[in-house]
Amino acid sequence: GGDLPLAGTHWVLQVITDDAVPRTPSLTIDFGSGGHLSGSDGCNAFHGTYSADADTIQISGRLAGTLMACADAIEVRARAYREALQRTTRFAIEGVRLRLYDGTGRTLAQFTPAKR
Numbered sequence: 001g002g003d004l005p006l007a008g009t010h011w012v013l014q015v016i017t018d019d020a021v022p023r024t025p026s027l028t029i030d031f032g033s034g035g036h037l038s039g040s041d042g043c044n045a046f047h048g049t050y051s052a053d054a055d056t057i058q059i060s061g062r063l064a065g066t067l068m069a070c071a072d073a074i075e076v077r078a079r080a081y082r083e084a085l086q087r088t089t090r091f092a093i094e095g096v097r098l099r100l101y102d103g104t105g106r107t108l109a110q111f112t113p114a115k116r
Helices: 072-087
Strands: 010-016 028-031 036-040 045-052 057-059 090-094 097-101 107-113
Touching: 010 072, 072 107
Parallel strands: none
Antiparallel strands: 010 028, 010 107, 028 036, 036 045, 045 057, 090 097, 097 107
C-alpha cells in the first residue's frame, strides 16, 4: 500500500477550504514529471509548472487556461480553486488523500484519486 505519489496520480478535488465540491463538474489536477501540471477548474482546463520536494510545493503564478464562460457558481469555485493552488506552500499525502496547505498551515484543498 503506502501513500500515493504526488506526481502520476489523477487527483480530484473533494473539499476547497471548508466547502465540499460537487461531483460534477469535477475539479482536477495532475502533477507531471518534470515540473509540469495540468488540470481542470470545473470551467476551464489549465496548465502550469510546479516544484516540490518532501513536503513543500510551489505552484507557478499564472495558471494559463482556456477561457470559456461558465455559470456563476462554477466560475466562483473555479477562481477559488486557482487562487488556492497559487497560495499553496506545503502538501501532505496520507494514504489516498492529498492535502494542500498555505503558509499559515491552513488546509486549502483536499483531493482523492480519480476512480480508475
